[in-house]
Amino acid sequence: MIIIKSIIKVLSLPLVVVMVLAGLILRLTAHLSAYVVGPFLLFILLCTGYSVIMQSWQDVFLLLLIGGAVFAAYFSSAILIGWTESAKSGLLAFLYS
Numbered sequence: 001m002i003i004i005k006s007i008i009k010v011l012s013l014p015l016v017v018v019m020v021l022a023g024l025i026l027r028l029t030a031h032l033s034a035y036v037v038g039p040f041l042l043f044i045l046l047c048t049g050y051s052v053i054m055q056s057w058q059d060v061f062l063l064l065l066i067g068g069a070v071f072a073a074y075f076s077s078a079i080l081i082g083w084t085e086s087a088k089s090g091l092l093a094f095l096y097s
Helices: 002-053 057-096
Strands: none
Touching: 002 057
């Protein structure tokens, strides 16, 4: 049983490397996209405020939809980062057991 567990631990090392690289790439992408997404969401917010003042409700709805979609995409990237981190920590816990 110990030999099989040792073989599985050796085979899980590439998975740990893949998870570390995936987490690094996802975090780097999220941080770099924040420089684009932040001003874009601010622009959407300002356009929504202008549309509310001008009482153009169809534009308000569309702008809120666009803002919500961008926010949902950014939130889903945070969930992916969390999943990769938890998978990496689970694999490392298995390696050290």
